[in-house]
Amino acid sequence: MKGRIIAIQPRSDGAGNMAALIEDGRLEDLMVDPAEDAGLQPGAICRGVMERPLKGQGAAIVRLPDGQRGWLREPKGISPGMSILVQVSTHAEPGKATPVTLRLTFKSRYAIVTPGAPGLNVARSIRDEEARDRLELLAREGMDGAEGLGLVLRTASEGASDEDVAADIEDMRQLAEAVLADDGKGPELLVDAPDVATRAWRDWPEPEMVAEGEAAFDDHGVSDVLHELRSIRVNLGGAAWMAVEPTSALVAIDVNTGGDTSPAAGLKANIAAVEALPRALRLRGLGGQIVVDCAPISKKQRLDVEAAARRAFKRDTVDTQLVGWTPLGHLEFLRKRERMPLREVLG
Structure with a gap:
């Protein structure tokens, strides 16, 4: 179906909803309410209490509601015990303090x-x-x-x-x-x-249709795409494909030309990969350090890949910086951890 459709469907475990943005029949964005015990989410604003500075790191630990801990960068002029207003800036990695900022929006x-x-x-x-x-x-x-x-x-x-x-x-x-x-005084939310219904209204304006209900994803083909997102493989057209593999330290992207052995195969596959990468990361809720192991190309051709990457991420809704090329020829990005990874939400 042509046009912009928002589909909102309850999670199967009852922990809130899932929302999908479909444009011209293609899933372009996906948001999922976290489980009730997932802790503070990006955008939440709290009164916190400065606990202790982290010497040598330019950061501090902040006591947040319900016994949670926040990680605050550059806490200048703030003494232990002071009450401060902070906002959760990004999704917290498992076992780590929640990143917070003094810059409220x-x-x-x-x-x-x-x-x-x-x-x-x-x-x-x-x-x-x-x-x-x-x-x-x-x-x-x-x-x-x-x-x-x-x-x-x-x-x-x-x-x-x-x-x-x-x-x-x-x-x-x-x-x-x-x-x-x-x-x-004291930590308080x-x-x-x-929630995702509010975020869909806020960030996906002017849909032609809003479909709600337990069959909304089935009716608009989202369920099939969710099944595909469980695989690391992303087809790039022709024989080319890339693997998207999140690890505890980074997200590794491996670009493959498949059976294409033509002289331009590497360049075509790499350009197709960086063009598909924003959507692949967005739908999977992935962020942090992104490392792309490109198919072999010349240093001159790297400029074409960089240009394609900048164009692709400029249209994306999640802040992403192109860091550059490593000595081993990997292309690195730094992407805001705006969402909980899909694999953690859906299990």
């Missing part, structure tokens, strides 16, 4: 309010001058008198009504001001991370 469908980062901004993807002028006026009106708060209006705001954008700005501003006014 309050994000909704149209507006992002940024305490400590003043300024009114409209998404650069909105290029129509009339639309930008309209949104800038809404931003000024909505943030009038807000001290120390910044605002970013997201791409989806371009097609929204003035009333909806203004309401979103007001909601996020009020939430930010309420959290920043907190003067409590102040704003929980959004």
Whole structure:
């Protein structure tokens, strides 16, 4: 089916929902609510207590609600025992403290309010001058008198009504001001991370259809793709394929030309791999250090692979940095751990 469809289906174990974004019949994104005992998730805002600095690491341990521990980078000017506001920044790896940040953001469908980062901004993807002028006026009106708060209006705001954008700005501003006014003591969850239904509404705007129910994934072909995602193999067209193998330290990508022995086989396979990589990582919920063992190519051809990778990840929704080539010819990326790996969620 053509168009954009959102399918939301309950997890089989009853632990929340799963949400899928299908565009023109192809699964493009997937989100799954974690189990109830999964701990704090990215986006949650807590009052924490500074516990102790980690000497030589430029970081500190923060005591969080329910006995959890947070890992805070560069805790300058914060003494042990102080109460601080922190936000979970990325998914915690098994057995490690939860990464948190002092830079809070309050994000909704149209507006992002940024305490400590003043300024009114409209998404650069909105290029129509009339639309930008309209949104800038809404931003000024909505943030009038807000001290120390910044605002970013997201791409989806371009097609929204003035009333909806203004309401979103007001909601996020009020939430930010309420959290920043907190003067409590001891660890406490102040704003929980959004569930997948909320995130789907927030981050996947303007669907042609929203399908809900226990058969939503079967009806739109998502269940078949979930079965395929359990395999490490990703076909790249023709004989080429790549293996996507997460380990405890990194995600290893092995690019293979298959039976293609033509002179351009390596370059074609590598370009196809980096073009397919954002979707492969996104659907599997993988992040951290990504190491691509490319098919053999010349150093000159590496520039073509880099260019293809930059184009592909520019369209992705998860922050990913191209680090560069290792002495052994591996291409490395650093990707935000925004989600729990699919294999951990579904078992």
